[in-house]
Amino acid sequence: MVVKLNQILGKPKKKLGRPGEPKGKPRKTIKPTVTPRRRWLEVRTARRPHRTGVMLVGWGGNNGTTLTAALLANRAGLRWETKEGERRADWLGSLTQSSTLRLGQDADGRDVWVPLADVVPLLRPDDLEVDGWDISGLDLAAAARRNRVLDVEVQRALEPELRRLRPRAAAFDCGFVAANQQERADHVLGGTRAQQVRQLREDIRDFKQGKSLDQVVVLWTANTERFADLRPGLNDTADNLLAAIERDESEVASSTLYAVAAILEGTLLDDFVNYFRYVQCTFINGSPQNTLVPGCLELAERHGTHVVGDDLKTGQTKLKSVLVDFLVGAGIKPTSIVSYNHLGNNDGKNLSAPHTFRSKEVGNPQHGLRILAVVSPSVVSAHVPDPLPLLAPAQITKRNVVDDVVESNSILYGPGERPDHVVVIKYVPYVGDSKRAMDEYSAEILFGGRQTFVVHNTCEDSLLAAPLLLDLVVLAEFCTRVGFRDAAAGPAEEYVPFHSVLALLSYLVKAPMVPRGPVVNSLFRQRTCIENMLRACVGLGPDSNMQLEHKLA
Numbered sequence: 001m002v003v004k005l006n007q008i009l010g011k012p013k014k015k016l017g018r019p020g021e022p023k024g025k026p027r028k029t030i031k032p033t034v035t036p037r038r039r040w041l042e043v044r045t046a047r048r049p050h051r052t053g054v055m056l057v058g059w060g061g062n063n064g065t066t067l068t069a070a071l072l073a074n075r076a077g078l079r080w081e082t083k084e085g086e087r088r089a090d091w092l093g094s095l096t097q098s099s100t101l102r103l104g105q106d107a108d109g110r111d112v113w114v115p116l117a118d119v120v121p122l123l124r125p126d127d128l129e130v131d132g133w134d135i136s137g138l139d140l141a142a143a144a145r146r147n148r149v150l151d152v153e154v155q156r157a158l159e160p161e162l163r164r165l166r167p168r169a170a171a172f173d174c175g176f177v178a179a180n181q182q183e184r185a186d187h188v189l190g191g192t193r194a195q196q197v198r199q200l201r202e203d204i205r206d207f208k209q210g211k212s213l214d215q216v217v218v219l220w221t222a223n224t225e226r227f228a229d230l231r232p233g234l235n236d237t238a239d240n241l242l243a244a245i246e247r248d249e250s251e252v253a254s255s256t257l258y259a260v261a262a263i264l265e266g267t268l269l270d271d272f273v274n275y276f277r278y279v280q281c282t283f284i285n286g287s288p289q290n291t292l293v294p295g296c297l298e299l300a301e302r303h304g305t306h307v308v309g310d311d312l313k314t315g316q317t318k319l320k321s322v323l324v325d326f327l328v329g330a331g332i333k334p335t336s337i338v339s340y341n342h343l344g345n346n347d348g349k350n351l352s353a354p355h356t357f358r359s360k361e362v363g364n365p366q367h368g369l370r371i372l373a374v375v376s377p378s379v380v381s382a383h384v385p386d387p388l389p390l391l392a393p394a395q396i397t398k399r400n401v402v403d404d405v406v407e408s409n410s411i412l413y414g415p416g417e418r419p420d421h422v423v424v425i426k427y428v429p430y431v432g433d434s435k436r437a438m439d440e441y442s443a444e445i446l447f448g449g450r451q452t453f454v455v456h457n458t459c460e461d462s463l464l465a466a467p468l469l470l471d472l473v474v475l476a477e478f479c480t481r482v483g484f485r486d487a488a489a490g491p492a493e494e495y496v497p498f499h500s501v502l503a504l505l506s507y508l509v510k511a512p513m514v515p516r517g518p519v520v521n522s523l524f525r526q527r528t529c530i531e532n533m534l535r536a537c538v539g540l541g542p543d544s545n546m547q548l549e550h551k552l553a
């Protein structure tokens, strides 16, 4: 059946202008043709989660120590006294552990909600093993003390266990981070880049064997690096990247070495219990730099290894995508978004150098600019060449975190039109991990009116980030257990796994990497995608929210 939308809607009587558009400028007429097709897919999900371990790059940092403490505290059912009374370990802020999904309705028409983690068997946090690397040799108890995120009672209670955990020596090139990070770099690998990759691979294998794991997720939660130069012959293809590492090319970032090590360890394995093939290693980039250079992506595809990028989506960006989605969906036109942040943790200290700050502000140029204007930080350290002019202009697609929302409404925005979007970040040591984010949203309403929202958000950054890190690992593991095939193709047809670039995890990252098709930044669409995928795995259709059973006469 072919449905022509303009047959249903009727032809517009006269051409209308967009709000604020000069009179007489014709509005583009949209005449899509909709062709519904029915295709049955078989979705197969191995029920038993793999024995999984996470290796945190930057284990001794704020996020690394906080996630580790949360895993230990939850496993032990830790309770501690605070001035507000007793507190118990929990996973607040975790999509997989603390949120629910609407399954449907019971016979009385009441909604039935179930924990998201109960729809399909997901990896339990208590079963997750943890290990990692850091340029600082401090054990995790000392690192947690230095980081000043955890309540002192929690630190005391977990001290014996945290003290036993010591990061492995890290691959590190100070040229990619702020010079101020050199002070803590007392635990780094020597040798060439090729030797470092070999050592990182050895570390992954050692962890896997030591804990009898099926699978390892390597998760970069170390400092934001500057962009690596993207150059033909250097990192444009998998072979060129591997050759560049062998030549010890200085423009290969440390984060890319971890990614390459994880990808090379990610060979496919047959799981005879579940009759499944799965990849043994996944790499996730929790920071904004372009770790996953084109050669890295090609290598991942070659090995079938999953990769996820880029940058954790914690507070401000999440709220931004929700607010803009709401405004644009309501037919209100956001015209300017201005964000000021100040933070005083080591992440903020590292971002006080212009070249790392640039990664945070602009995002990975492989998926485009996220920010329209950039204001320099107050502290300027050693001069490093600005990497942006080195990029091919085609790689800069000028998209930002609200782009898909803006582009969804051609009534509000003309071609290429988007709100002004400015972000400022300042390093203020006093506030520590308690980040301040102040956002001003301006929007146009009826009769040229203006609506302005001002949002002030104060929050411990790492307490938001740690549950996200857990979700990334839990969902990444889940993705290795799912396969699809055309139901009509018959039993001889192989199940196709997810593409090596895992777009399903877009909800958790600021600048989602997708293998093809548009990037979705709208938080609700991203969440719905996860929900519907879990539903599909148990044979339930997507939640249409029509609720026709209550609406018909």
Ligand code: NAI
Residues within 6 Å of the ligand: 057, 058, 059, 060, 061, 062, 063, 064, 133, 134, 135, 136, 170, 171, 172, 173, 177, 184, 221, 222, 223, 224, 225, 254, 255, 286, 287, 288, 311, 312, 313, 314, 345, 346, 347, 350, 461, 462, 464, 465
């Ligand atoms: P942090 O500075 O406390 O921790 C980073 C750790 O990485 C440090 O312990 C450092 O010694 C280590 N490190 C640096 N280079 C390394 C290397 N080459 N190999 C191994 N370890 C290395 O930073 P934090 O707050 O934990 O954040 C980590 C990353 O996550 C940053 O890039 C940050 O921008 C990003 N992020 C954090 C969010 C949050 O809410 N905390 C939100 C979004 C992104």
